[in-house]
Amino acid sequence: MPSPKGKNPGRGGGSPVLGSSNGRYDFMSLTKPLSRSSPPNLLQRQGSDPTTARLRASESPTRRRGSGSSVGSASGQTLTEEDGIRLNPSFLHVALSSLLAIDLWLSKRLGVCACEDSSWGSVRPLMKLLEISGHGIPWLAGTAYCLYKSDSAAGQEVMLNLLMGLLLDLVLVAIIKAVVRRRRPAHNRMDMFATFSVDSYSFPSGHATRAALCGRFLLAHLVLAAPLRVLVWLWTGLVGLSRVLLGRHNVTDVIFGFWMGYCQYNLVEMLWLSPQTLQGLLGQLA
Ligand SMILES: CC(C)=CCC/C(C)=C/COP(=O)(O)O
Structure with a gap:
C-alpha cells in the first residue's frame, strides 16, 4: 500500500x-x-x-x-x-x-471536563472535589490524625498499617512514573495542588492506586454497614473515572493504577506491622 x-x-x-x-x-x-x-x-x-x-x-x-x-x-x-x-x-x-x-x-x-469550556465543563468542580478526596495529603493527614487520636491498640495498629500502605504507595508510584515517563494527555490543564516533580507524568494514576488501596483497606478493616460499603466501591470507581474526565490521565493509566493499588493492598497484608513488631522496631531505634 x-x-x-x-x-x-x-x-x-x-x-x-x-x-x-x-x-x-x-x-x-x-x-x-x-x-x-x-x-x-x-x-x-x-x-x-x-x-x-x-x-x-x-x-x-x-x-x-x-x-x-x-x-x-x-x-x-x-x-x-x-x-x-x-x-x-x-x-x-x-x-x-x-x-x-x-x-x-x-x-x-x-476528557470532557478537561477545562471549563469543555462539553461537560460545568461538572469540573465536582470532579476536582473527587480529585481532592483521593489526594495523598488528606489521606496522610487524616490517617496520622486518627492514629494520634486512637486510644485502642487495635485502632492504632490498623491506622499505622494504613499509613505504611499510603507511604509505600507514594514511593512505588513515584518510581514507576520516573521509569516509564509517560506524558499526561495534551488536553490536561496542570492545575493540581501539591504535586511532586514526577507527577508531571501520568503512568500510573496515583489517585487510582490510592483509591484501590484505601478502598480495599477500608472494606477489609472497618466494620461498615452495607450502604457504606457500596459508597466505598462507588467512591473508588468515581475517583478513577474523574481522572480521565478531567483529562489528567489516559484510560490505561487508571486501569493499571487500580490493578496496582489492588496488589499493593496484598503487599500491606504481607508486611502487616503487628504491635509486637512495632515495639521491636521502636526498641531498636531507642
Ligand atoms: C503531595 C502528596 C503527598 C501526594 C501527591 C499526590 C498526587 C498529586 C498524585 C498524582 O496523582 P495522579 O497520578 O492520579 O495525577
Whole structure:
C-alpha cells in the first residue's frame, strides 16, 4: 500500500494506518517518514501532542531491521524458522500499538471536563472535589490524625498499617512514573495542588492506586454497614473515572493504577506491622 504522505505534506498529524512493509502489515505514518534511529517504546517520552506520540509509538521493529532478512512468502520464498520467530514480536507490537492508539483516542474523547469550556465543563468542580478526596495529603493527614487520636491498640495498629500502605504507595508510584515517563494527555490543564516533580507524568494514576488501596483497606478493616460499603466501591470507581474526565490521565493509566493499588493492598497484608513488631522496631531505634 503506497503511503499517502506525499499527497498531504502540510498536515500536522495523522492516524496510524495499516500499511504493507515487505509483505507484512505494519503501522505506518500518513504524514511523516518513520524514524530508523529511535527505539520503539510504547509508553515513554511521548510528546505533548498525542498524535505525534501515537505515530512515534507505532513504529514497527520490522521496518528498522531493513528489508534484507524478511521476505514474505508472496515473493516466492518460503519463510524460515527465524522469520517465524520475528513475526511474533511484530504481531505483538502491532497489537500493543493498536491498544495504545485506542487508549489515546478514547481518553481524548472522555476528557470532557478537561477545562471549563469543555462539553461537560460545568461538572469540573465536582470532579476536582473527587480529585481532592483521593489526594495523598488528606489521606496522610487524616490517617496520622486518627492514629494520634486512637486510644485502642487495635485502632492504632490498623491506622499505622494504613499509613505504611499510603507511604509505600507514594514511593512505588513515584518510581514507576520516573521509569516509564509517560506524558499526561495534551488536553490536561496542570492545575493540581501539591504535586511532586514526577507527577508531571501520568503512568500510573496515583489517585487510582490510592483509591484501590484505601478502598480495599477500608472494606477489609472497618466494620461498615452495607450502604457504606457500596459508597466505598462507588467512591473508588468515581475517583478513577474523574481522572480521565478531567483529562489528567489516559484510560490505561487508571486501569493499571487500580490493578496496582489492588496488589499493593496484598503487599500491606504481607508486611502487616503487628504491635509486637512495632515495639521491636521502636526498641531498636531507642
Ligand atoms: C503531595 C502528596 C503527598 C501526594 C501527591 C499526590 C498526587 C498529586 C498524585 C498524582 O496523582 P495522579 O497520578 O492520579 O495525577
